[in-house]
């Protein structure tokens with residue numbers, strides 16, 4: 192395969208295809224009318240080339256659905272800001288029913304933000320929306336942004352969807368500490384894979400990302416307990432497989448797995464992926 196995934200931001204085009212395809216189903220569990228345009232032809236080419244992701248599109252659908260549900264739940268509970276880090280081509284601020292007063296921040300690398308802003312220039316967000324071009328690996332710059340946002344809100348939900356799997360352990364630890372230092376960043380929702388699943392992902396999908404700078408690497412053996420050292424308390428996690436079963440997105444073989452009882456996390460010696468909700472121990 193030619194190098195289709197040229198850089199880490201191209202992974203956002205790939206994920207957007209699963210949002211587009213779900214949205215186009217008669218029984219869609221979410222509707223993102225902008226996803227196909229945002230993904231572009233390149234997004235489709237990438238999804239087609241990575242067969243493993245196509246076979247497991249249920250896991251993307253479940254993940255997106257679970258993030259939607261957590262966002263809805265927190266907005267209903269009165270959270271006044273969503274800090275969407277590594278937002279990519281996520282158009283939730285344009286597609287979800289949100290209060291007009293909700294502050295929504297999409298943060299991503301400059302090229303991704305410019306591309307997205309250009310495509311969405313004539314679209315109207317549902318809430319108070321800002322997109323911020325920032326390299327999140329620049330710790331000084333990101334902490335400046337986090338402090339500014341912390342001063343602007345009372346209760347924020349931080350979302351990082353499809354980000355931490357690409358980070359090294361020290362980078363996730365530092366990001367966890369920096370987020371928990373902001374006392375109004377009350378909760379954090381992210382997706383996590385078990386170490387056993389990471390091995391499958393690396394084998395099946397890493398070759399397609401070769402040369403892009405994107406490496407699948409973060410899946411701690413201790414699961415969500417990893418974050419307890421860095422200022423976060425685990426509230427709950429939901430398995431993508433179980434969510435996909437409830438949404439009727441599994442084939443018969445996977446349905447049988449989904450029906451099996453899951454040993455309680457966080458140490459999972461089997462392929463598992465899901466969405467985790469954490470609370471900031473410094474929140475006030």
Ligand SMILES: C[S@@+](CC[C@H](N)C(=O)[O-])C[C@H]1O[C@@H](n2cnc3c(N)ncnc32)[C@H](O)[C@@H]1O
Pocket residue numbers: 199200201202203206207276277278279280281298299300303325326327328351352353354
């Ligand atoms: C797999 S995509 C996920 C995008 C989106 N959250 C979603 O679920 O569709 C990963 C995203 O991380 C962004 N990203 C990676 N490294 C970053 C960095 N250092 N600073 C800001 N964004 C970054 C990429 O540009 C890309 O949009």
